[in-house]
Amino acid sequence: MSIEKLVRKELTGEIRRSATRRRVAAAPGTISLAAGDPNFLLPDYIAKTVYDAICEGKTHYCFGGEPTLRDALVKYYSKYGYEAQPGQIAITGGGSQSLFQAYAAILNSGEEGITFDPAYGGGRRPLGFFGVKTVYADMKKTDGQFRPDLEALKEAISPKTKSLYIDNPGNPSGAVFTKEELKGIADLAVDHDFVVVSDETYSEFCWDGTKHEALITYPGMENRTIVCMAFTKMYSWAGMRTGWIVSGPEMAPYVGRAPGSAVSWPIQLGAVKAMTDGYEYVVAIKKEYEERIDYGVKRLNEMPGVSCKKPEGAFYLFPDITGTTLSSNDFVLKLAEEEAVRIVSGAGYGPGAAEGHVRLSMIRPLSTQKMPGWFKNEPDTCFEAAMDRVERFVKKYQK
Numbered sequence: 001m002s003i004e005k006l007v008r009k010e011l012t013g014e015i016r017r018s019a020t021r022r023r024v025a026a027a028p029g030t031i032s033l034a035a036g037d038p039n040f041l042l043p044d045y046i047a048k049t050v051y052d053a054i055c056e057g058k059t060h061y062c063f064g065g066e067p068t069l070r071d072a073l074v075k076y077y078s079k080y081g082y083e084a085q086p087g088q089i090a091i092t093g094g095g096s097q098s099l100f101q102a103y104a105a106i107l108n109s110g111e112e113g114i115t116f117d118p119a120y121g122g123g124r125r126p127l128g129f130f131g132v133k134t135v136y137a138d139m140k141k142t143d144g145q146f147r148p149d150l151e152a153l154k155e156a157i158s159p160k161t162k163s164l165y166i167d168n169p170g171n172p173s174g175a176v177f178t179k180e181e182l183k184g185i186a187d188l189a190v191d192h193d194f195v196v197v198s199d200e201t202y203s204e205f206c207w208d209g210t211k212h213e214a215l216i217t218y219p220g221m222e223n224r225t226i227v228c229m230a231f232t233k234m235y236s237w238a239g240m241r242t243g244w245i246v247s248g249p250e251m252a253p254y255v256g257r258a259p260g261s262a263v264s265w266p267i268q269l270g271a272v273k274a275m276t277d278g279y280e281y282v283v284a285i286k287k288e289y290e291e292r293i294d295y296g297v298k299r300l301n302e303m304p305g306v307s308c309k310k311p312e313g314a315f316y317l318f319p320d321i322t323g324t325t326l327s328s329n330d331f332v333l334k335l336a337e338e339e340a341v342r343i344v345s346g347a348g349y350g351p352g353a354a355e356g357h358v359r360l361s362m363i364r365p366l367s368t369q370k371m372p373g374w375f376k377n378e379p380d381t382c383f384e385a386a387m388d389r390v391e392r393f394v395k396k397y398q399k
Ligand SMILES: Cc1ncc(COP(=O)(O)O)c(C=O)c1O
Pocket: 036, 093, 094, 095, 096, 097, 120, 122, 167, 171, 199, 201, 202, 230, 231, 232, 238, 241, 242, 243
């Protein structure tokens, strides 16, 4: 019997775990800066809201989603200048589910979906599932920062183009798309009649005065932008699996029709509490992230063969390691094996435009930071210790 004959054709060949993950999973004393799973613990008042909801019997169906959550999300997104109606919000089981549901609403087999390189892989992975070809447009590197390249995007467009995925702010690029870049993207989407799946998961995390702009507000974009959001990063609750989608009034019924995962009712009520009373917490975690980013950028730039631009947004460092003798993949594998630090290769964020870069996620506390976290800020496991190990490693492999 061949299992491949029994399962969905698009899925065969897709089942693989990253080589780095396999090889380093068991290394003792490993400090991970790999996953984008923020370390902060949820404030008690949100956890208590979830607990109280369970005790009050809110453990039944919540058809159509918790209405007060839709209201809170409409209010939240209005800060980006877009006034949605509650019916334009879909509540999902996290950012990945938001993306899958967005694509499920629009894609037909045989079409093409464009993604930038580098970009978050979750923005392209669902395409194959729908029988849609992934087409890449390289970002361009300007002054050490990857930016969307509108010329490369134009070249990637064909009569079959149905979607463009953007992650803004970008993981791993750290780019916050400018008004001009978004205008250029909007003009191309309107001219060539495609949909932009706008992943704004990191919209809260903008540094040094950069500002997140909402593509859905641009002329002609209201019904051709599907905004995908998650609580994962904003409230540091990756394991609670909660996300949401905003789309225009004509698009929203189709997004709603696509089968999605339901979110448990008590967690939706926790999300309402977070949205109404939790912003101080978001401000506090942003402060800690920026301290880590500033520290990490400084340390990396002091290392021979490495240069690192401060990201404009999100919470990843994406240094250039071409001054070492290693490729991105070898850097990641050897760092894991020789110094037990896990990071991610830039080469995995597309066919290779970000070869020569690696991604470090700012999920470890500095030893001086005090917010309650999942990882302890003990001297030998805190962010400083990870950077000491990276420095020792880089010195061995500098050109
Ligand atoms: C840009 C982006 N979108 C979506 C996600 C997925 O979010 P979730 O964990 O809520 O599925 C991630 C996770 O790293 C991400 O970086």
